[in-house]
Amino acid sequence: MRHTLAHLKRGEKATITDVSSIHIPLKLLEMGCLPGNTVELVQLAPFQDPMYLNINGSHLAIRKETAKHILIEKVDE
Amino acid sequence: MSKQINVALIGNPNTGKTSVFNALTGLNQKVGNYPGITVEKKEGICKLPRGVKAHIIDLPGTYSLNASSLDENVVIELLLNKNDKDFPDVAVVVSDVENLKRNLLLFTQIKDLEIPTILVINMADRMEYKGISLDIPYLEEQLNTKIALVSTRRKQGINELKQLITNFKEVSQEPCLNASQVDKDYFEGLRKAFPNQLLYKLWLVITQDVNFGKIDRNEVEALDDFKTKSKADLKRLQQKETIKRYQFINNVLKVGQTIDSSKAKDLRTKLDRILTHKVWGYLIFFMILLVIFQAIYDWSSVPMDFIDSTFASLSEWSKNKLPAGVFTNLLTEGIIPGLGGIVIFIPQIAFLFLFISVLEESGYMSRVVFLMDRIMRRFGLSGKSVVPLISGTACAIPAVMATRNIESWKERLITILVTPFTTCSARLPVYLIIISLVIPEGRFLGLGYQALTLMLLYLIGFGAAVVSAYILNKVLKIRSKSFFVVEMPNYKLPLFKNVGLTVLEKTKSFVFGAGKIILAISIILWFLASYGPGDNFNKAEEIITNEYASQQLSEEELQQHIASFKLEHSFIGITGRAIEPVIRPLGYDWKIGIAIVSSFAAREVFVGTLATIYSVGNDDEATIKNRMAAEVNPILGGPLFNFASGISLLLFYAFAMQCMSTLAIVKRETNSWKWPLLQLVFMSSLAYIVALIAYQFLK
Numbered sequence: 001m002r003h004t005l006a007h008l009k010r011g012e013k014a015t016i017t018d019v020s021s022i023h024i025p026l027k028l029l030e031m032g033c034l035p036g037n038t039v040e041l042v043q044l045a046p047f048q049d050p051m052y053l054n055i056n057g058s059h060l061a062i063r064k065e066t067a068k069h070i071l072i073e074k075v076d077e
Numbered sequence: 078m079s080k081q082i083n084v085a086l087i088g089n090p091n092t093g094k095t096s097v098f099n100a101l102t103g104l105n106q107k108v109g110n111y112p113g114i115t116v117e118k119k120e121g122i123c124k125l126p127r128g129v130k131a132h133i134i135d136l137p138g139t140y141s142l143n144a145s146s147l148d149e150n151v152v153i154e155l156l157l158n159k160n161d162k163d164f165p166d167v168a169v170v171v172s173d174v175e176n177l178k179r180n181l182l183l184f185t186q187i188k189d190l191e192i193p194t195i196l197v198i199n200m201a202d203r204m205e206y207k208g209i210s211l212d213i214p215y216l217e218e219q220l221n222t223k224i225a226l227v228s229t230r231r232k233q234g235i236n237e238l239k240q241l242i243t244n245f246k247e248v249s250q251e252p253c254l255n256a257s258q259v260d261k262d263y264f265e266g267l268r269k270a271f272p273n274q275l276l277y278k279l280w281l282v283i284t285q286d287v288n289f290g291k292i293d294r295n296e297v298e299a300l301d302d303f304k305t306k307s308k309a310d311l312k313r314l315q316q317k318e319t320i321k322r323y324q325f326i327n328n329v330l331k332v333g334q335t336i337d338s339s340k341a342k343d344l345r346t347k348l349d350r351i352l353t354h355k356v357w358g359y360l361i362f363f364m365i366l367l368v369i370f371q372a373i374y375d376w377s378s379v380p381m382d383f384i385d386s387t388f389a390s391l392s393e394w395s396k397n398k399l400p401a402g403v404f405t406n407l408l409t410e411g412i413i414p415g416l417g418g419i420v421i422f423i424p425q426i427a428f429l430f431l432f433i434s435v436l437e438e439s440g441y442m443s444r445v446v447f448l449m450d451r452i453m454r455r456f457g458l459s460g461k462s463v464v465p466l467i468s469g470t471a472c473a474i475p476a477v478m479a480t481r482n483i484e485s486w487k488e489r490l491i492t493i494l495v496t497p498f499t500t501c502s503a504r505l506p507v508y509l510i511i512i513s514l515v516i517p518e519g520r521f522l523g524l525g526y527q528a529l530t531l532m533l534l535y536l537i538g539f540g541a542a543v544v545s546a547y548i549l550n551k552v553l554k555i556r557s558k559s560f561f562v563v564e565m566p567n568y569k570l571p572l573f574k575n576v577g578l579t580v581l582e583k584t585k586s587f588v589f590g591a592g593k594i595i596l597a598i599s600i601i602l603w604f605l606a607s608y609g610p611g612d613n614f615n616k617a618e619e620i621i622t623n624e625y626a627s628q629q630l631s632e633e634e635l636q637q638h639i640a641s642f643k644l645e646h647s648f649i650g651i652t653g654r655a656i657e658p659v660i661r662p663l664g665y666d667w668k669i670g671i672a673i674v675s676s677f678a679a680r681e682v683f684v685g686t687l688a689t690i691y692s693v694g695n696d697d698e699a700t701i702k703n704r705m706a707a708e709v710n711p712i713l714g715g716p717l718f719n720f721a722s723g724i725s726l727l728l729f730y731a732f733a734m735q736c737m738s739t740l741a742i743v744k745r746e747t748n749s750w751k752w753p754l755l756q757l758v759f760m761s762s763l764a765y766i767v768a769l770i771a772y773q774f775l776k
Binding site for chain 1: 175179309315316346358443446450452460560563564565566567
């Protein structure tokens with residue numbers, strides 16, 4: 001099954017694999033959301049949305065509707 | 078005029094760019110607007126060594142040169158237009174030492190424009206704390222630039238930066254990487270088609286909707302020998318370009334920056350755990366709101382009372398000292414009270430901006446946005462709408478200005494449209510006097526009926542905002558890119574200088590911006606109430622003196638009757654009686670009608686107008702109240718202000734768009750008369766219908 005960022009649970013880490021969907025704003029890529037980078041879900045807001053992420057040291061929050069277009073591979077620890 | 082060095086300050090949001098600007102310019106700064114749009118333009122003068130001066134523009138914060146908002150567009154338009162009088166001789170890119178990697182993206186883009194670029198690495202005081210060390214000579218060499226390591230908090234590095242700006246001619250203009258490698262064939266074609274243009278400039282022009290100089294997008298696309306690409310292809314190229322830039326930056330930082338994470342202390346995690354907690358987070362937010370309300374209502378009442386009485390005595394003083402005449406009347410009854418009406422809001426507005434700027438500077442506001450986004454989205458709003466809705470309880474004007482950082486135009490527009498529903502401080506005087514007239518003093522579960530009514534009115538205001546947002550969200554067919562990206566910045570102790578300058582700036586812009594309108598309206602109102610057509614107005618004294626000749630009236634009482642008769646036949650009185658048929662079904666008479674019309678300038682004018690109409694020479698509340706209580710309904714008999722008409726009035730003021738200045742600011746922020754007019758019609762009809770239903774049910 002393909003994992004997307006929306007599946008990530010709190011405290012979990014993953015590697016971003018694909019951000020080519022047209023639903024992902026360029027701004028997000030420019031803030032460091034790029035293939036190969038590590039992403040960690042720092043916190044989920046109440047009602048599970050938006051998501052507070054740490055992407056390679058860059059802290060930002062995005063909505064789940066955007067997160068589901070970002071493909072990831074979970075990092076086993 | 079000697080030649081100034083034009084400097085553009087550019088940087089990501091939250092890098093302390095404004096602190097650097099403040100440190101360079103101090104109080105030598107001014108804030109205006111870019112022509113035709115509402116984006117703030119901050120510029121200032123900085124004195125450099127050897128008598129040279131630098132003209133510094135603080136450009137809006139942006140993450141890259143690919144614009145996604147009006148604010149960011151300004152940056153590109155300036156950097157692409159060599160003919161602009163503000164075109165920078167040197168660009169200063171401000172970065173934050175903790176987010177160097179991300180900040181350098183913008184830096185490499187600006188380098189590609191071949192503008193001499195200085196890199197400021199700000200917040201250097203955090204390096205030790207975070208275990209970061211930098212190899213500055215290596216970075217300068219790799220990035221082809223000069224670097225200033227700055228800490229505005231500790232006032233370090235500013236002189237070095239000034240030195241670099243003075244010697245800007247020594248700064249390299251060479252790009253630090255070649256972005257055109259992402260698609261060699263495409264860029265080769267582009268180069269052949271426009272041999273005289275900078276490649277990266279062309280690329281920016283193609284990918285955004287910016288016009289620059291003679292080449293615009295359509296022209297690029299019209300060339301035969303040049304194959305254009307589809308939007309999706311262009312986007313893919315932009316992605317490749319971004320990845321390429323990050324590869325370059327990663328390679329540079331791998332050598333130039335070392336982070337010893339064992340030394341790093343993390344305050345963020347601990348604070349976030351509490352401040353974004355699903356219970357504590359909301360509770361703390363609620364407590365902060367309480368403190369803000371307390372400040373706005375309680376603490377500012379002292380300076381407000383002072384301002385009120387100062388203007389009253391100023392008015393009185395000039396009435397006594399100046400020779401009697403039209404000009405004196407205009408000054409004492411129109412201009413001075415009008416100015417007072419503006420100045421009196423300064424304490425509240427200053428307090429509000431003090432809190433908002435502290436919350437923003439500290440990084441807490443992003444957490445609130447994060448907490449509230451999901452809830453607000455149900456109503457077509459954004460998490461970022463929370464700030465304007467809170468500010469609206471003081472005054473809708475700064476609240477509307479606070480919507481600017483909402484990315485989605487639709488969410489921003491809805492926020493602007495519903496914000497005036499929140500109970501602003503100008504409604505309070507109206508509410509207080511009517512509540513004291515028509516709501517009994519009894520208690521329910523230990524709470525006074527009157528206090529409960531007031532609380533209910535606040536809730537109604539907020540409810541109206543949320544429900545109308547929900548409706549507008551369904552009705553408005555606006556397609557706007559809806560995305561939501563919020564940076565969660567590090568927590569920082571706010572810098573006093575930044576907070577102080579923000580408060581000063583916002584207050585000034587309120588006084589001079591909205592102030593002009595309030596002043597104009599109060600002069601017009603004074604004129605309309607002081608003049609009237611025909612004999613009834615001009616011979617009022619004669620008529621009244623004759624009418625009451627048989628009664629033994631004191632001089633004072635006679636004067637009151639004359640004033641009241643004059644007002645009835647003044648232009649505004651005639652207007653009041655003309656609109657009486659419209660407002661009678663709501664339970665009002667023509668005098669209330671006048672008060673409603675004149676309070677269109679600002680709601681609190683309602684009380685003042687009634688005071689004038691009921692011939693009470695002073696603003697003493699008890700007297701106005703007694704007079705109001707004694708008023709008899711001319712048709713039905715019984716008190717004019719009874720439960721039914723009182724509730725009807727309260728509801729009318731809860732919903733009606735009774736504020737000229739808000740309409741003006743909405744016009745300014747939306748750049749169109751369409752939205753303020755829609756707001757006016759929608760809110761006024763709603764107010765009318767609700768007040769009508771209330772009165773007809775209760776009477």
